[in-house]
Amino acid sequence: MGDTVFAIQGADFVLMGADTSANQSIIRMKIGEDKMLEASSHMIMGATGDGGDRVQFTEFVQANMQLYKYRNGIALSTHAAANFIRGELATALRKGPYNCNLLVAGYDNDKPSLYYIDYLSCLHKMHCSGHGYGAIFMYSLFDKWWKPNMTLDEAKELAKMCLAEVKARLVVAPPEFKFKVVDKDGVRVVDLTA
Amino acid sequence: MARRYDSRTTIFSPEGRLYQVEYAMEAISHAGAAVGVLSKEGVVLAAEKKIMSKLLETSKTTEKMYKLGDHVAAAVAGITADANILINTARLSAQRYEFTYGEPIPVEQLVQHLCDTKQGYTQYGGLRPFGVSFLFAGWDQHYGFQLYQSDPSGNYGGWKATAIGANNQAAQSILRQDYKEDLTLDDALKLVVKVLSKTMDSTSLTSDKLELSSVTMEGGKVKYHVYTDKDMEPLLASVNAARAAEGADS
Numbered sequence: 001m002g003d004t005v006f007a008i009q010g011a012d013f014v015l016m017g018a019d020t021s022a023n024q025s026i027i028r029m030k031i032g033e034d035k036m037l038e039a040s041s042h043m044i045m046g047a048t049g050d051g052g053d054r055v056q057f058t059e060f061v062q063a064n065m066q067l068y069k070y071r072n073g074i075a076l077s078t079h080a081a082a083n084f085i086r087g088e089l090a091t092a093l094r095k096g097p098y099n100c101n102l103l104v105a106g107y108d109n110d111k112p113s114l115y116y117i118d119y120l121s122c123l124h125k126m127h128c129s130g131h132g133y134g135a136i137f138m139y140s141l142f143d144k145w146w147k148p149n150m151t152l153d154e155a156k157e158l159a160k161m162c163l164a165e166v167k168a169r170l171v172v173a174p175p176e177f178k179f180k181v182v183d184k185d186g187v188r189v190v191d192l193t194a
Numbered sequence: 195m196a197r198r199y200d201s202r203t204t205i206f207s208p209e210g211r212l213y214q215v216e217y218a219m220e221a222i223s224h225a226g227a228a229v230g231v232l233s234k235e236g237v238v239l240a241a242e243k244k245i246m247s248k249l250l251e252t253s254k255t256t257e258k259m260y261k262l263g264d265h266v267a268a269a270v271a272g273i274t275a276d277a278n279i280l281i282n283t284a285r286l287s288a289q290r291y292e293f294t295y296g297e298p299i300p301v302e303q304l305v306q307h308l309c310d311t312k313q314g315y316t317q318y319g320g321l322r323p324f325g326v327s328f329l330f331a332g333w334d335q336h337y338g339f340q341l342y343q344s345d346p347s348g349n350y351g352g353w354k355a356t357a358i359g360a361n362n363q364a365a366q367s368i369l370r371q372d373y374k375e376d377l378t379l380d381d382a383l384k385l386v387v388k389v390l391s392k393t394m395d396s397t398s399l400t401s402d403k404l405e406l407s408s409v410t411m412e413g414g415k416v417k418y419h420v421y422t423d424k425d426m427e428p429l430l431a432s433v434n435a436a437r438a439a440e441g442a443d444s
Contacts, residue, residue, distance in 0.1 A: 072303055074336050076295070083296030109335075 003048035004134030013183035019174030043106035078106025218346035236410030237331035266332030271359030313348025
């Protein structure tokens with residue numbers, strides 16, 4: 001629950017933010033950790049979880065997606081990837097579980113999409129979602145302010161509201177967040193203030 | 195020839211041939227023909243039935259055509275019992291993919307998986323190869339309508355029009371002459387029936403000797419349709435008439 005990841009789907013993009021604090025119990029080991037792994041040219045996974053599971057699992061997914069691409073000449077769609085991820089978590093759950101929650105955001109077939117997957121392999125397609133303590137404060141903001149076909153500027157404003165709420169209310173609020181956008185041009189880092 | 199090498203399926207002969215694979219293909223060349231044609235509106239498969247008996251329960255048994263998934267079907271030429279095993283493997287493969295990825299398996303991947311299985315029987319295990327060739331007809335969102343052919347070696351290729359089984363060389367040469375790009379589904383149906391009527395032994399085609407099916411798109415969903423005897427009547431009538439006219443001219 002220590003990591004916070006959230007995402008907002010707009011008209012033709014998904015904006016995802018994740019905190020950059022890598023923690024070990026009560027100690028902040030590192031600031032500037034990127035928790036949004038680029039699984040393919042048009043898909044990112046924002047993941048929470050500790051003990052190496054976050055990195056192990058997301059890199060495992062990334063490797064499988066690349067293998068699929070090289071074997072079959074086509075990239076896995078976001079929908080297919082989300083289902084694959086869910087299946088892997090589900091299979092591992094009663095053997096050697098991964099303690100990892102993810103948000104999968106991608107752009108294919110001319111559409112953006114966002115999937116919520118938790119460590120019990122629950123899968124939901126959503127337009128706004130989050131993981132971690134910070135996300136708890138965001139759901140009511142999503143309910144009030146999200147609307148279909150938002151522009152990137154509108155989504156950034158909503159994200160800023162979310163960050164303000166986390167900062168104000170969460171005792172262990174992370175000091176820094178990083179943001180990425182997935183759209184038809186691929187993945188890029190964005191600055192909320194720009 | 196080097197006969198003493200025949201009995202081992204999984205070794206080369208001194209001339210660099212795999213005899214068992216070749217013998218499997220020989221078995222298929224005696225089996226009922228199957229023809230496939232790709233059109234822009236869908237893929238058509240036609241096959242010659244070898245087992246004809248009025249006692250056969252035709253509504254319950256199919257000898258040549260099989261549905262592998264909602265979006266892909268196959269026609270078979272060769273040993274039916276061998277085909278049944280591979281059909282089951284293909285169906286499992288398609289469903290496993292859908293279970294993992296939540297979407298239908300791309301047609302070529304299904305073909306590849308089946309062919310990898312067939313290839314295994316030419317290289318290890320000490321079991322004979324499958325005596326079956328397939329024509330796969332399907333649709334996926336990546337490449338639209340597709341037609342593939344595979345043989346006992348595990349080799350496969352994508353085709354616009356092709357034939358397997360008895361007289362397949364004759365069938366292929368007719369296809370080479372008569373196939374055109376941008377065929378409609380109707381054109382493709384007439385073409386497969388025409389090709390079969392020319393390569394089959396019998397003088398005229400009747401619906402009990404034929405299995406005919408198509409993979410098309412209807413209402414945004416892929417449709418696999420097996421033509422009933424009634425559906426086939428007008429098609430066969432026109433092809434038989436054309437053939438009679440040709441016969442009268444020559």
